Amino acid sequence: MIVCVCNRVSDREITRRAQQGCSSFDELQMATGVATCCGRCEDCARAVFADASDGGWQRLDHQPALMLAAAA
Template sequence: MYICICNAVTDSQIKDALDDGATSVADLNKTLSVGSCCGKCTRSARAIIKQYRSAMEIDELSYSAM
């Protein structure tokens, strides 16, 4: 799904950037130009970052329980 219409950035591209080490909207702005035009996408981008972090925490907890 497109998150940043201005720059044609999808949620998959954002998730890939997070996998590659991005940790904030500022990082996404540097790599994908998210939020560089109208800025309406930043809320959705933050939600994806939050979901990503939660998923990573769950994965870490599951892994450490083994």
């Protein structure tokens, strides 16, 4: 899906950059232009980047019910 309409950056592009060693959201912005125009995509872009960078653990930490269900 397109995350940043202004610069036509997809979730796949963000994931690919993170997996190839992009180490910070600032670096991602410099490389792709994501969230540098209107800024409406920043929350989504940061979430996609965090999921790709840490394997999604950050999101799971905020969903204890999901973790409990998975452990059962």
